[in-house]
Amino acid sequence: DSGVTQTPKHLITATGQRVTLRCSPRSGDLSVYWYQQSLDQGLQFLIQYYNGEERAKGNILERFSAQQFPDLHSELNLSSLELGDSALYFCASSVATQVPADTQYFGPGTRLTVL
Amino acid sequence: AQKVTQAQTEISVVEKEDVTLDCVYETRDTTYYLFWYKQPPSGELVFLIRRNSFDEQNEISGRYSWNFQKSTSSFNFTITASQVVDSAVYFCALSEATQGGSEKLVFGKGTKLTVNP
Numbered sequence: 001d002s003g004v005t006q007t008p009k010h011l012i013t014a015t016g017q018r019v020t021l022r023c024s025p026r027s028g029d030l031s032v033y034w035y036q037q038s039l040d041q042g043l044q045f046l047i048q049y050y051n052g053e054e055r056a057k058g059n060i061l062e063r064f065s066a067q068q069f070p071d072l073h074s075e076l077n078l079s080s081l082e083l084g085d086s087a088l089y090f091c092a093s094s095v096a097t098q099v100p101a102d103t104q105y106f107g108p109g110t111r112l113t114v115l
Numbered sequence: 116a117q118k119v120t121q122a123q124t125e126i127s128v129v130e131k132e133d134v135t136l137d138c139v140y141e142t143r144d145t146t147y148y149l150f151w152y153k154q155p156p157s158g159e160l161v162f163l164i165r166r167n168s169f170d171e172q173n174e175i176s177g178r179y180s181w182n183f184q185k186s187t188s189s190f191n192f193t194i195t196a197s198q199v200v201d202s203a204v205y206f207c208a209l210s211e212a213t214q215g216g217s218e219k220l221v222f223g224k225g226t227k228l229t230v231n232p
Contacts, residue, residue: 002159033219043206043222056219090160094218101148101167101210101218106160 003027004107006091012113018079021110025072025093031055032074033094033104034066038087049074081114088112117142119209121223128197129231136192136226138207144168149183149190150208150220160206166190197230204228 003026013019025032034046045058049068060066063081068074078085088111092104118141128134140149151163164174166183174181178195194201204227208220 002162031218035220042224043220045219045221048219058219088158092160100146101165103150103162103165104218104220105162106152108159111158 002105002107004091004093004105006089006107006110008110009108010111010113012115013081014115015081015083017081017114018077019081019112021076021078021089021091021112023074023076023091023093023107025074025091026105029093029095029105030072031094032068032072033092034060034074034076035090035092035106036087037090037109038084043090046076078112083114086112086114117147117209117211117221119207119221119223121205121207121226123226124224125227125229127229127231130199131196132230133193133195134197134228134230136194136205136207136228138190138192138223140188140190140207140209142188142209142211144211146211148210150210151181151190151192152206152208152222153203154206154225155203163192163205194228197228199230199232202228202230 005024007022031050033048037043046060048056066076088109090109092106094102094104120139147168149166153161180193182191204225206225207223
């Protein structure tokens with residue numbers, strides 16, 4: 001158990017819908033990362049938040065957005081869903097203070113299926 | 116641009132065999148970090164090791180060992196005396212230590228290891 005929690009574990013929805021994935025980082029970790037794992041693209045970085053502020057963006061679609069709240073939990077919002085958005089979405093967290101590229105610990109993931 | 120290549124898509128071995136998973140990376144930075152993660156059939160990503168670019172010593176942890184060679188930009192992972200529980204997809208990843216910037220991980224495509232009894 002990494003200490004990172006994600007809810008829900010599974011999500012099945014229809015095209016055009018909007019969903020919210022939630023992540024709670026390990027105690028003491030300030031940084032949260034979102035990754036998408038799909039069969040064709042592999043594991044891809046989406047976005048990073050550090051202590052409530054967006055720190056880096058990867059290949060995140062405009063239909064996707066995220067935020068990190070004062071209690072450090074994070075939500076990833078996916079809207080106007082398409083079949084191709086079906087994937088496993090991981091959240092990871094790290095301390096990310098003075099130590100560069102410190103270890104990211106991953107949650108169990110949310111499997112999103114868009115029908 | 117950063118890139119991680121895991122040329123072996125799938126490997127199948129018999130229990131107790133040794134197996135080496137290859138990882139080759141590309142980066143323009145002199146300071147970077149390499150990682151290995153394991154993804155068992157249950158789906159979670161489990162951290163195995165983190166290594167910085169200045170530390171070329173090989174590392175051993177139980178049946179696991181890692182060989183880091185900067186000259187060939189490789190960070191290979193060996194499992195000695197493999198067990199069925201080692202069956203998983205293994206990912207190599209790279210992070211550049213950008214000052215004040217992102218520490219995103221760039222992953223390879225993964226190597227699926229199957230250990231047969």
